[in-house]
Amino acid sequence: MQLKPIPQQVVVIVGASSGIGRDSALEFAKRGAKVVVAARNKDALSSLVAEVEQVEGEVISQIADVADAEQVQAIARTAATTFGRIDTWVHNAATGIVAPFADTALEEFRRVIEVTLMGQVYGAKSALPYLKQAGGGSFISISSMEGRRALPLQSAYSTAKHGLEGFLESLRVELAHEGANINVTSIKPAVINTPFYNHARTKVGVKPTGIPPYYSPRVVTNAILHAAEYPTRDYIVGDVGRLLDLTQKVSPAIVDKALELIGYQGQKTDDPKQVQDPDNLFEPMPGYEQVNGDFDHLTVPSLSDWIYQNPAKAIGVAAIAAAFIYSGSRQSL
Numbered sequence: 001m002q003l004k005p006i007p008q009q010v011v012v013i014v015g016a017s018s019g020i021g022r023d024s025a026l027e028f029a030k031r032g033a034k035v036v037v038a039a040r041n042k043d044a045l046s047s048l049v050a051e052v053e054q055v056e057g058e059v060i061s062q063i064a065d066v067a068d069a070e071q072v073q074a075i076a077r078t079a080a081t082t083f084g085r086i087d088t089w090v091h092n093a094a095t096g097i098v099a100p101f102a103d104t105a106l107e108e109f110r111r112v113i114e115v116t117l118m119g120q121v122y123g124a125k126s127a128l129p130y131l132k133q134a135g136g137g138s139f140i141s142i143s144s145m146e147g148r149r150a151l152p153l154q155s156a157y158s159t160a161k162h163g164l165e166g167f168l169e170s171l172r173v174e175l176a177h178e179g180a181n182i183n184v185t186s187i188k189p190a191v192i193n194t195p196f197y198n199h200a201r202t203k204v205g206v207k208p209t210g211i212p213p214y215y216s217p218r219v220v221t222n223a224i225l226h227a228a229e230y231p232t233r234d235y236i237v238g239d240v241g242r243l244l245d246l247t248q249k250v251s252p253a254i255v256d257k258a259l260e261l262i263g264y265q266g267q268k269t270d271d272p273k274q275v276q277d278p279d280n281l282f283e284p285m286p287g288y289e290q291v292n293g294d295f296d297h298l299t300v301p302s303l304s305d306w307i308y309q310n311p312a313k314a315i316g317v318a319a320i321a322a323a324f325i326y327s328g329s330r331q332s333l
Contacts, residue, residue, distance in 0.1 A: 001181055001231045003087075003138060007032030009228065010083040012075060014066060014123055015093030017044035017284075019194030020142060023221045023291045024090060029057025031225070036079040036086075038062045039093070041284040048289075058083075066093045066119030067111070069126075076126040085134040088228045089127035091120050092142040095281050096157040096196065098267060099203030108201065109156040111281055116160035117167070124171060128182065136181025140227050141168055142220070143186045145241045149248045149255060151211075152263045153204065172233070185227040188245075189220050190238030193295045195288035199280040207273040211266040213240060214299040217291050222309055239304050 011028045015021040017039035029035050029052045037052075037059060039045055045061040052059040062078045064071040079086050094116040097108050120141055131137040147165040150158030165186060172184040191210030194217050202208045215238045223235045236242050248255050278285050 001136070001183055003136070003183060003229050003231065006225065006228055009033045009087040009137075010036070010079060010085055011088045011090065011228065012036040012038070012079050012086055012127065013090045013092065014038045014064070014072070014075060014119075015091070015142075016048060017041040018199075018288055018290055019092075019196060019293070020189070020192065020217045020220045020224075021090070021092040022048055022289075023217045024092070024224050025059070026051060026055065026057075027221050027225060028228075029059060030055050033088075034058040034083045036060055036062065036075065036082070038064045038075045039284075040065050040280075041286075041289070043286070044284075044289040065115075066091075066122060067114040069122040072119065072122040073126045076130055080130055086127060086130040087134055087137040088140065089123060089131065089138070090140045090142070090224055090228075091123040091127075093119050094142070094144075094157070094160075094196075095199065096154060097201040097203070097281060098153050098197075098208035099201070100153060101155040103203045104156060108281065109159075112156035113160050113163075116157060117163045120164055121167060124167075128175075128180075131182050132180055136183075138183040138185060138228050138231075139171075140183075140185045140187065140224055142224075143168070143188050145188050145190050145236065145238075145244055147186070147188055148245055149252075151267070152259055153208075153267055183227065183231040185232045185235060187220065187223050187227065187235045187237060188241060190215060190236075190241030190244070192217055192220055192237070193293045193299045195290060195293045197293060197295075198288050199285050201275065201279040201281045202273050202277075203275050204268055205272065205274070207269045207271040208267050209269050209295065211262060212295075212298045214293075214295045215302050215305075216299055219302050219305050222305070226309060237302070237305060239302050242304055 011033045013025045016025045016037035025037050060082050062075045144161045146158045147161035168186050175182045191214050193214040
């Protein structure tokens, strides 16, 4: 499967108002791609377009709620009408609620599914005909490690991400059977320092948080950029994500016990937040038109991602380390 270099691509990014989507839009533009950005938040899109234009990128925006299939189709039409085709579709839009299942209203649960799962389905339905017309390309889905391992207090979001993983597996095989030159990538981040937790609805009495450590949105952006040029099936982002995936395969019961011990308090900050406080579950939330969230102090580098994205450098470092160790052992003899 051959994919175009990023400077030759038209890239659609859905869920671009903040966090991973916003950072990805800026990086694609800096590397010469033509970019289409979509989200519900008009002000956030306007500020993003201004940032892209500052780096001399070509960009157009489309306001859309991904829970509405017609609005998602409008994103694809805007991209094709403006730039003539679509080469990469990055679907990042999601919303969440942090609450015990018993306290989650059915309409809240349904809304998370409509945005986080069905929005991706609508994205694929809209993007695939254009990707086929262009002779191939990438559908890059921003999933989550919660698609591999569900968390307490996030039953709706975990359900959506588990459903998304099943959808992508089925879609990937169907496209291969057709002989379509389309790469379907599932990117599964661990906990990322974005405004997601500022946006999320909460019923635990405080502002929610992911279970630390956090990783920078740029680590996910780098994974997206990689998948846009090099066919990739699954990409777990974050050392802890890879460790969690391994532990879940070996013994889900161990993960059950660990989450029973840390999964509740670990998702709570000390900052009060009530259910009536602003969130973005049903409507766009003003503010937080930014890449990073509030947890810079809990953000750590990911060694495994650096190795994956820089194999030649990793081999060089390993060779130097091996030579140093060998030299030291020789001197001690």
